[in-house]
Amino acid sequence: MKLRLLLVPALVVVPVVPVALGGWAVVTVENPPEALVAGVPYEMEYTVRQHGVTLVSDMKGRVEAVSGSRRVMADARGGAPGKYTARLTIPEPGDWTITVHSGFGPGKTTMVPLRVAKAGSPVVAMPDAERGRHLFASKGCMVCHVELKVAPDPRDGEYDAAFVRQILADPRSVPRRRATGPEMPNLGLKPAEIAALTAYLAGPNSAGSR
Numbered sequence: 001m002k003l004r005l006l007l008v009p010a011l012v013v014v015p016v017v018p019v020a021l022g023g024w025a026v027v028t029v030e031n032p033p034e035a036l037v038a039g040v041p042y043e044m045e046y047t048v049r050q051h052g053v054t055l056v057s058d059m060k061g062r063v064e065a066v067s068g069s070r071r072v073m074a075d076a077r078g079g080a081p082g083k084y085t086a087r088l089t090i091p092e093p094g095d096w097t098i099t100v101h102s103g104f105g106p107g108k109t110t111m112v113p114l115r116v117a118k119a120g121s122p123v124v125a126m127p128d129a130e131r132g133r134h135l136f137a138s139k140g141c142m143v144c145h146v147e148l149k150v151a152p153d154p155r156d157g158e159y160d161a162a163f164v165r166q167i168l169a170d171p172r173s174v175p176r177r178r179a180t181g182p183e184m185p186n187l188g189l190k191p192a193e194i195a196a197l198t199a200y201l202a203g204p205n206s207a208g209s210r
């Protein structure tokens with residue numbers, strides 16, 4: 001009996017536990033850049049939420065950036081519950097694809113390739129709809145709407161802008177279409193991010209089916 005009690009903690013620290021529990025996670029980049037400059041460190045902040053809802057702490061995450069055969073990596077450090085930071089320095093200009101590996105099972109977020117500028121060159125801001133296209137990847141929307149398909153891909157729908165703003169800012173305030181399964185989560189989007197995602201998903205000519 002005593003022996004059994006001693007063995008339990010050893011099992012708990014096995015790192016594959018999240019997978020064994022059938023967990024999947026949504027990784028949300030909190031400060032996705034509009035542009036990066038080669039040689040200038042980018043202090044990325046991201047959040048890991050199991051099923052898009054429950055904050056997951058103490059994971060060994062890392063951030064990876066790839067451009068052709070070049071690759072740089074940065075280990076993440078944990079902070080507040082579910083929050084992580086990683087300091088990434090991209091060495092050369094070019095188109096770089098950044099991926100956050102959460103360490104929670106295979107849970108990851110891959111961003112849209114980003115143009116990294118030469119040191120000293122002017123940085124150009126993105127138009128709202130283009131920013132929205134980037135955010136749709138960096139905020140983790142793809143996990144549910146494209147990879148797991150727990151909900152339809154909102155890029156195929158025609159929405160009223162006010163509806164998109166509302167479901168992003170306060171998902172619970174919108175009546176659900178399905179009674180079961182995962183809910184549209186509140187990912188703590190900032191007002192400017194909601195505006196950009198709305199420009200991307202609703203668009204000026206949307207008929208607004210919902």
Ligand code: HEC
Pocket residue numbers: 026051052053136139140141142143144145150151152154157159164167168175176177178179181182183184185187197201210
């Ligand atoms: C945890 C999974 C999950 C994540 C992550 C997620 N969604 Fe959703 N989303 C859902 C589900 C489930 C619904 C459908 C809810 C319902 O009506 O039953 C939904 C509904 C929506 C709708 C309304 C679709 C419709 O036709 O009614 C939009 C628009 C939307 N999500 C956009 C986003 C955006 C943008 C992001 C990223 C910022 C995102 N979602 C992230 C699960 C998710």
